[in-house]
Amino acid sequence: MDAVRQICAGLDVHQETVVACVLSGSLEHKPKSEIRTFGTTTRELLELQDWLEERECREVAMESTGVLWKPIWNVLESTCELTLANARQIQKMPGRKTDVQDAQWIAQLHRCGLVQPSMVAPQEIRELRDLTRYRRKLVQQTTSEKNRVHKILQDANIKLTTFMSDLFGVSGRALLDRLVDGEVLEEAEVRQLVKSQLKKKVKPLMDALNGKLLKHHREMIKYHLEHLKFLEDQIGRLEEKVQALIQPYEEEVKLLDTIPGMDRTAAITLLAEITPNAAKHFSSDAKLASWVGVAPGNNESAGVKKKLKPVKGTNMQKGSYAKRHGQTLEAATELATISGG
Incomplete structure (x- = not known):
């Protein structure tokens, strides 16, 4: 394999250690190899950064090992040109395998320009991605909480969803709050609580509210509504951060x-x-x-x-x-x- 880099390094990443191999020398001759093992605390990763700088090594390749590569990337990206490799694409031939040999193999591939870089987004986009993914999880949780409330109402034979398209709109939540408080709803009060077109459905709504709502049902609905409110507040805070980024x-x-x-x-x-x-x-x-x-x-x-x-x-x-x-x-x-x- 023809070399294209005079100085480069390969990192074999683990949870507790990082094995670094630096290859340096003329492109026409066998390179000199230096190998050292570092820990993965911030202090030890800064030592790795200094070690690479002392050897004037700026081009570094590593495997995309789960999320273990991320703290190393965050420390080294300011001083090195990093290449994140797909682990499947740089697998070594079967045989003896050690962390040192893995680091040497990655360094050798990188020296010959055979490591295809993976796409790594800029820091601000990585932060935005974390926020959007977490927002999606919270939205899924809100849907789960709403489904649980629907299930409890069916168990109590409260048929609000038959006449309300959105149980968790302004009118639906007002009725749910009254149910949770254990109040007996009269027709006049229901007429005041509901909005817009639902005022025309007050009598059917009274029949829908005439179920067998036990104390246990009310308590469970209260738990779900409180958690739902918390999730909606969290989504709102996330949305503000997303819009800023x-x-x-x-x-x-x-x-x-x-x-x-x-x-x-x-x-x-x-x-x-x-x-x-x-x-x-x-x-x-x-x-x-x-x-x-x-x-x-x-x-x-x-x-x-x-x-x-x-x-x-x-x-x-x-x-x-x-x-x-x-x-x-x-x-x-x-x-x-x-x-x-």
């Missing part, structure tokens, strides 16, 4: 929002996943689809194509969220290119 990328969000079926929330989530500079990392929509995990590779031998499963990815990457909103990866990539990504 997305300000520099308003133009890109507006472009993504032009895709049929896409709303602002979906546009921000998509932007956080593929980054505003998608065209810089993915030269075509096919490569983006491959990274997302919706394009299985080829496995053909003797004219026979074998079935392959797509790689595992997040729900957002898999496109389930995207399909519900009608957008396509091709359109997203094209818009990212137009925006100057």
Whole structure:
């Protein structure tokens, strides 16, 4: 293999240790190898940074080992040109295997330019991605809490959902609060609590409220409503933070929002996943689809194509969220290119 880098390093990352191998020397000759093991605390990672600087090593490659690579990346990205490698693509030949040999192998591949870099978003986009993913989890939890309330009402034979399209709107929550308090609702009071078109359904609502609501039911509904209020407050706080982080990328969000079926929330989530500079990392929509995990590779031998499963990815990457909103990866990539990504 022909070398293309005079000085580079390979890191074999673990939870408690990082084995670093620095290769240096002329491109025409066998390189000199220096190997050292560091811990993974911040102080020890700073020692790794100093060790690399002393050897004037700026080009460093490492495996994408779960989330263990992230703290190392955060420390070294200010002084090194980092390359994050897919572990499947740099597997060593079967045989003896040690941490030192793994670090040497990664360094050797990087020296010869054989490590294909993985896409790593800038710090602010990584933060935005954390927020959008957590927001999605909280939204899923709110849906679960609402479903639990629906289930309890059915158990108590309270048929509000028969006449109300949104049980958790202003009118629905007002009625639920009265039920939780154990009050006996009269027709006049129900008429005051409900809004708009529901005032025409007061008599059916009275029949729907005439169930067998036990003390246990009221307590359970109260627990769920309190948790639901907490989740909604958390989502509101997250939304404020997301809107602050997305300000520099308003133009890109507006472009993504032009895709049929896409709303602002979906546009921000998509932007956080593929980054505003998608065209810089993915030269075509096919490569983006491959990274997302919706394009299985080829496995053909003797004219026979074998079935392959797509790689595992997040729900957002898999496109389930995207399909519900009608957008396509091709359109997203094209818009990212137009925006100057």
